[in-house]
Amino acid sequence: MAFSLGIIIILGLIFNKLFEKIKLPGLLGLLILGILMGPYGMDLLGEDMLSASGDLRKIALIVILLRAGLGIRREDLKKNGISAFKMSFIPGVIEGFTIAFISIKLLGFTFIQGGILGFIIAAVSPAVVVPSMLKMINKGLGKEKGVPTLIVAGASIDDVFAITIFGVFLSLYSGERLLEK
Structure with missing residues (x-):
């Protein structure tokens, strides 16, 4: 390995x-x-690498989110914290449930299957957002209003919401499948 x-x-x-x-x-x-x-x-x-890939993905996500957290200054977060929360929670939840309802109508999914799909798609990729915003922070771009900090914090919180709601839908789906057997 x-x-x-x-x-x-x-x-x-x-x-x-x-x-x-x-x-x-x-x-x-x-x-x-x-x-x-x-x-x-x-x-x-190798087979051992493929079996460890789930753990490696979790480690990568942890490293990316740690970089995001370490790249945020406390003062900027105090100034933009509420906005970051609103920017992450509201669009993420609306996007996830919108996709869920559309997949029910167009694809014939159940609500639980639609929720799984919706919150897979709704998650913002921290692998793309965090490094870009950290570069902006290091260059001093948007520093006056704390825009990069707002985006990094919003994307990180959005991922936590999307992953949590996805986990809930996945657990409901797994339980539903067990009941069918």
């Missing part, structure tokens, strides 16, 4: 730099690398 992890990291750095040199987001290169190396591509990863 250590060898596979080392290969992933080295190739990830190479793909990231390569895509940035051709003026494309490095994250796109990492996604393409993951598809190529994964079980639906060239299947280069």
Whole structure:
């Protein structure tokens, strides 16, 4: 597993730099690398790496959210905290439930299945938002009104809401499936 992890990291750095040199987001290169190396591509990863991938994703999310938290200054959060909360909670919940109701009407999903889909889509990707906003903070852009801090805090809180509500719907779905058996 250590060898596979080392290969992933080295190739990830190479793909990231390569895509940035051709003026494309490095994250796109990492996604393409993951598809190529994964079980639906060239299947280069060992079974142990695939079984540990869930834990690795959680670790990556924790690192990204820690970076977000460490990049926020207390004064900026006090100034924009309520706005960040509103910016995260209200659009995230409305988006998730809107997708849920549309999937019920258009796709014939149950409310629980629609909720799962809605809150998968409603989650803001911290892998995209946090590094971009931390770069803006370091450059001093939007510092006067604390815009990057507002967005980082809003995106982080939005993820917590979306993941929590997704977990609730997934638990309801799992319980429903157990009752059917």
